[in-house]
Amino acid sequence: MTDPTNTAAASRPLTRDRLDEFVRAHDIKTIMLGVPHLMGRLKGKTFDASHFLTRMQSGAEMCAYILASDAHMTPLNGFRLTGWHDGYGDLTAVPDPTTIRRLSYLPHTALLLADAHHHNGTPIEVAPRQMLRRQIAHLADFGFQARVGIESEFLLYRGNPHRIHHNGYHNLVPVSPHNLDYALDHPPALTAFLHDLQHALHQADAPVEAIKTEGAPGQIEVTWPYGDPMRACDTGHLGQPVPAGARRRGACSEHQRTRPPARTGTREPGTPDEDRVPGKSGGLLRPGIPVTEKYEFIDGEAGNFPVQQMCTWAGVSTSGFYHWRSRPLSATAKRRAELRAVILQVFSDSHETYGYRRVHAALQRMNVQAGAELVRALMRELGLVPCQPRPWRATTTADDAAPATPDPGPTAMTFPARRACRRETSFLAAATSGGDVAPTSRCA
Incomplete structure (x- = not known):
């Protein structure tokens, strides 16, 4: 997940000079510039790092509606800052050089926060960072210093x-x-x-x-x-x-599937123009593929390609796709969703050690009717992979050159006497430093 290049330095605060060094060394190739909007989320643009350092340090243009929208980025009325009355103009996002962060989970990427300014260079007072800055100044006027934990x-x-x-x-x-x-x-x-x-x-x-x-x-x-x-x-x-x-x-932070997953194949060759045509279709463009599977593939790729174009490529109706997507789940789909929840609980209770056979046996003990292959398919959809025991490997080997341990030979002690023997071993150090240590024993 982390960028292997220079990860030791990634955890230290980045200055402008160090950012320049990383960009020149091609360790950082992308810079994300973000402005916190009214709901506390970052909105902004992604820039080529070299272009940003040479052309965008004074600020970047962004639509002012990012400070006049709801959590779903829907423009709202009643804001003095911007709205339909002025055509939703732009603001200037001025980078704050004290906020440079290297995002190790995104290769070669750094993040900068920006302050929202008017075109005349004055800060926008309703911007969250400016409101916080103003409140900190008010507290300082009264002799207080705020400390915050998030x-x-x-x-x-x-x-x-x-x-x-x-x-x-x-x-x-x-x-x-x-x-x-x-x-x-x-x-x-x-x-x-x-x-x-x-x-x-x-x-x-x-x-x-x-x-x-x-x-x-x-x-x-x-x-x-x-x-x-x-x-x-x-x-x-x-x-x-x-x-x-x-x-x-891992899949632990993703969301549940309530229909079968889209069949996105992994062995088909890419297409010459993957900006327009999906490179892998899992065979869904071949004749004889059920329409439902084509709809599932289109639904899974809806965020990457236009739905109408994918419907044309797949030879299905666009209106039919939207009707399929809006219809309620079938009884089978609801049943599979319920089974997923039970399977997940059994898998978790086993500390993620059960395979599909043991999960199936646990379901039978719970009087939950489901076939073994169905359990196997649902576990595959959920990405549940049991922990495999490590194979035993010898960690020591015999030294052929070492002398053999001598056989002490038979002992004269009889079995009853051996049982009566109580061996107490202690170590008596010699009076002088560095002396030998000798074990002693006593039989009762």
């Missing part, structure tokens, strides 16, 4: 983000179905995710104070140390993209 909480689910959005965020399967409040015995997949999350934040110069699981299934809490309010809030913004980067090592 806490971030999120829920961790299994599956595919596109699929769970398609199903309206219903039937979610958390990474763990149990109350793990203050637990230390996490499932292996969750333990790996938490380790990756902590490492990624440390590499981004945002070391955490603590990470713990909480009472709700899949609930995670991350806390950062108390400190300067501006830096604390800037660090809190990193808690949003980092989980998405940490989950690249």
Whole structure:
């Protein structure tokens, strides 16, 4: 997950001079410029690092509606800053050189936070960083100094983000179905995710104070140390993209599938123009493929290619696709969703050691009707892979050149006398330093 190049230096704060060195050495090739919007999320642009350092240091243009929208980036009315009354003009995002962070989970990438300014160079007062800066100044006028600690909480689910959005965020399967409040015995997949999350934040110069699981299934809490309010809030913004980067090592932070996964093949050759045509289709463009499977593939790639073009390539109706996507789940799909939840619980209870046969046997003991192959298919969809025991390997080998241990020969002690023998061994050190140590024994 982390960028192997110069990871030792990644955890130290980046200055402008060090950023220039990394860019010239091609260790950093991409710079993300972000402005916190009113809902606390980062919005911005991604720049080529060399172009940014030579042309964009004075600021970049962004639409002012990022400070006049809701959580879904829907433009809202009633804002004096911008709106339909002025055509949603632009603002200038001025980089703050004290906020340079290297994102180790994104190869060769650095993040800078920016302040929102008007075109005349004055700060926009409703921008979150400017509002915080103004409140810190007010406290200083009264002789107070603020110290802030940030806490971030999120829920961790299994599956595919596109699929769970398609199903309206219903039937979610958390990474763990149990109350793990203050637990230390996490499932292996969750333990790996938490380790990756902590490492990624440390590499981004945002070391955490603590990470713990909480009472709700899949609930995670991350806390950062108390400190300067501006830096604390800037660090809190990193808690949003980092989980998405940490989950690249496993499926534990993704969402549940409530339909079969799209058949995206892995062995088909790419196409000459993959910007327009998907490079892999899992054979869905061949004759005889069910229409439902084509719809599932189109739905899975909807965020990467236009739906209408994919429907044309697949030879299906666009209206038929949208009708398929809007119809309620069938009884079979609902049944499979319920089985996924039970399978996940059995798998978690086994500390992620059960394969599909043992999970199937556990379901039979619970009077849950499901075939072994169905259990195997659902575990594959959920990405559940049992922990495999390590094979035994000899760690010592005999030295052929060593002398053989002499046989002491038969003893004169009879069996009853041997049973009555009580051996007490102690070590008596010689009076002089460096003396020999001799064992003594006594028989009773």
